[in-house]
Amino acid sequence: MIRILTIAGVVWREMLRRRDFYVLLILLGALLFSLMSINVFGLGSTMRYMVDTGLLLAWIFSAVLAVTLSARQLPAEEQRGTIFALLAKPVTRWQLLAGKALGAWSAVSAATAAFYALLLAVLALKGWSVDLTVTLQALVLHVTALAMAVSLALAVSTRTTFGAAASLTWLALAAGFVFVPQIPALLVYSDRVSGAAMLVLYYALPHFELFDLRQCVVHDWPALPANILFPVLCYGLLVTAIFMLLAWLGYRGRHFKRGDVL
């Protein structure tokens, strides 16, 4: 376990020292304060609009961090040549993958919690508040979706470049949020063959939309009961486990070359 935690620690340091997180945090704060102060059409004084915008930005910024940080890990090790010194130590490839995944996920989750905290602080400045239980549920599901995104990016990056891994993960995220939820509606207009193909896609692609509780927070809906929350969390863990398994299958026999730009 110490090896996995050590590798995760290096990923944390990388995120903190590359300053991407600080830039996004400052950007989020600047955007929220601008929205409040400019007050276009009176929207700055509408709490729901501010919460909706703040949560949307938190989702976008956390996805940016998750995809760039995790898709970069393995190709950068190979490109720098650090993979040789790393794997020359008593570290298995599985430990390397687990350390990278744990590090990227925990760092991005902490960053996401900071985004939520900033949003709550900005709302408090206005004297507004949201239901903390629902917000906490939203954060828990949000970081579960990030675990899926991190493991997907790592799995893709075992066999591709950083750019390709990041692009493919963005495509999967977009499909998971936008296209997959529309499939049941499209089935009504489909013939048998295309309908079957769409059903396969529906069950094969990850359902990121299940983890989006923004509307519950915005409209002050009641907290999710455990019999809904728990299966969704289990689904997220299952998808993450599948992506990690694919990552290991892709990485266990990988042949490294010196200074190889994947």
Place this chain on the structure above:
Amino acid sequence: MAGTEYPIELDALAVSYPVHGGQVDVLRGISLKVGRGQIVGFLGPNGAGKTTTIHVLLGFVEPAAGSARLFGEDVRRTIARQRIGYLPEHPQTYGFLTGRELLRTAGRLFGMRGPSLENRVKELLGTVDLESAADRRISTYSRGMMQRIGVAQALINDPDLVILDEPTGGLDPLGRMQIRAIIGDLRTRGKTVFFSSHELSEVERVCDSVVMLVGGRIAAAGPVSELVQPSESLESYFLRVVERGLAS
């Protein structure tokens, strides 16, 4: 058992790489035993298979045939790497870490922690003369400093076998002298050092014996004093062996 196993043991080792639908034989059945406390120079022209051999020893490359063992353990087992240190060719490392953080990270990967790790980090920073730069980010290090911190991370676990791939490549005379001093220190402590190099004068100075690899085969191996005549240099002997190896 612990006293009889060799730090390095290769038996009929063969490695092939797939290239454009065919196969290129990089290593063609090499057998080699390196005894404890030896300083062995691993020589050969470019493309001879030196780095591939080292990569097999470290478990990066799967042999097509034969076997490779470190201290009696199959190199595919993680435990085989517990007693070795490795400096890659052109060592690059995490520029966002400081030298001290890199050594701590390397130590933790060997399961070290607490005061013993901190003491070892401090000791090694002194050995490679990087105490004053220990808390600077590695991205600000010069090439020589990068090589020295690379050597330090290779020695963090006080390994019984140190594998160095071109340890003096690109270093100035002072840097070479420091690396020589480190190898000398390892020798006095009874450690085994296996290093590949193109710097034949360095090899002649520090090595007890050499292994010459040409075209994926061992073309010569043995103590320098036995292989090289008093009237010739290691360089001229090496050139002769390479020409003979390539001709055959």
